[in-house]
Amino acid sequence: MLLGLGLIMFLGWLSGSFIQRIGIPRLVAYLLIGIVLGPSMLDILDENLLKIAGEVRQIALMIILIKAGLTLDYRDLLKVGKPAVLMCFIPALLEILGIGIVGHYILGITYAESLLLGSVLAAVSPAVLVPRMVGLIDREKGTEKGIPQMILAGGTADDILIFVLFAAFMQVNQEGTFSASLLLSVPITIVFGMLIGGVTGGILSWISRRYKLSNEMLLILSIAMSLVMMGLEKPINNWIPYSGVLAVLTCHLFLREKCPDSATQLANVFNRIWSYAEIFLFACLGVTVNPFYILKAGWRVLMVIGLGLIFRMLGVFLSIFRAGFNRHEIIFIMGSYIPKATVQASLGGIPLMVGFASGELILVAATLAILITAPLGALFIDLYADQLLE
Template identity: 45%
Template sequence: MLTSIALIILMGLSLAFIFDKLKLPRLIGMILTGIILGPYMLNVLDPTILNISSELRQIALVIILTRAGLALDIKDLKKVGRPAILMCFVPAVFEILGFIILGPKLLNLSFLDSAILGTVIAAVSPAIIVPRMIKLMDEGYGTKKSIPQLILAGASVDDIFVIVLFTSLTSLAKSESSFSLNVLLQIPISIILGVLIGIVIGLILIKLFKVIHTRDSNKLLIILSISFLFITLENSLKEYIPISGLLAVMSLGATIYKSNNDLSIRLSSKYSKLWAGAEIFLFVLVGATVNINYALRLGLVSVIIIIFALLFRILGVYLSLIKTNLNKKERFFTSLSYLPKATVQAAIGALPLSMGLSSGETILTVAVVSILVTAPLGAILIDNTYKKLLK
């Protein structure tokens, strides 16, 4: 396993550096590293590390969502109001609808499998969006109308909404039971409970840190451990009551930001360093799960359905921003910022395959293609348009 870890880090960093120099997202190099080292090409990775890859990918998702929470100012969202709420779910719902329309026709999937595919692809990427929106806030672009904050919060909650929906639909697919009101009720209940638990634990930690003085590194370890317990709590209670562990993670970070801004800034910096290592394993390991021959056969069809669904997403963004004070350029920038996919697709894209769903390999392949297409496209568009489209 140690050799595999060394190969993942060294080759992942090397290809990430090359893509960075080409002005493309580093994560593309990391995914290619996984494809090259994985069982469908060189097959040099230890099976042990592949067996725990889903857990490692989930750890990476926890880290990036905590970082998003630590940069999220709820007061800015209150200023935005209704559009902030709509951006959390409307674009994702429209994109899922796009997959439900085309999935059965182009990919031979059932409507349920098409919906599951839609929930995997519909989440935007915190790995692409979080650092870029934080950069915009630091430079002051769009902050007067809280545009970076709107995108940051909307994208983060969008991820949670989609993951909760994904969990509900895959449970439905595995149980082969009929769709019921109970499945629909799980979504708002899990979101509300996740937020409440995150806020309560966040307030307790703030008081604890005031009483017990310890290094920021120790505080990070405590928060990280509690975040993992949120996920454990979600998995343990999912048969009885739905709780979004990931939303609890983000709410905890946002509570720390609201209660102690200086601490959140210091912790955010440390989480950024932690993410530098976590993202390598996240994207390399998802690349390692891809059957390259199957991906090549499905490649063009995947690109077509992804682009079609993105058009639906853009329509959802524009509908969410109706009757706002954003001008045409700002609305266009917001829609561009909602394009990139990477983190969530890497974290959950392989789960349907590991669950034994017949559509698992198709879903994984489309998930990886969506990363390869939209991550560089979204990153390039955000980086090259924000100074022209935002004040």
């Protein structure tokens, strides 16, 4: 396992440094390194490392959520108002609905399978969005109108909705029935996640002020509490819907509000940590991707992915229409909602494991969506943020 970790870090750093010089985001190199070293190609990574790849991705995702919470000012989000709320669910719902319709006709699958495919493909990637939106906030690009804050919050809430809808469509395909209680779990998930995150953030803030913690001690406590909140998701979900992702974000929003100076210093530390965590996040994502599935995709899957993105762009446009954004800002917001990665890697293989007839097709589509949209979305944000945002 140590050899594999060393190869991922060294080759990731080397290829990332090179590819960045030609204007391509580092994450593309990290993703490709994971694919090449993984079981689909060279297969030189230890089996134990492959087993914990999911946990490694979760830890890396946790770090970017902490960074987001320590950087995001909810007051800027409140200034945006209704568009910020609509961005949390309108784009994802329209993409799922669009794929649900066109997938049936283009791919020849049932509407239930098509909607399941849509729920896999619809999520935007926090792994791509969060670090880039945090970077724009740090540079004060578009912050006057709350653009990066809105995209950041919308992308996080987007994923929570997707997981719930995916569970609902899995039930429809397995049992042929639909439970409305799954949809009712969405607001419960949000409220309960924010409640646990707020309480934890309050405890963390009180300890920091009461004992005047050093940056090192606050860092340890922040990571420890975040790991607990993420780890509680499975056992708690047996009793009540809960999102560890939202809890971690809320906890550090609370810390930023109560201890702004400590939060700023902590954010700087996590910025440095992220430069290492990013390698493992995308390399471990690449390990799960089988590039040979793409040969089976064909133009029909590409068309469904493309049409799904068009429906998503329409959802974004409807969410921010007449909200005071100029043409350049609207283009940037729409383009920022392109990248897909983490959720597709997490959900893409489940229908195949369960034994659905469309399982392999869904995995092919998820793989292709990652390889196309993650680099494309990251490139768009990196190349055009300075040109399109004030």
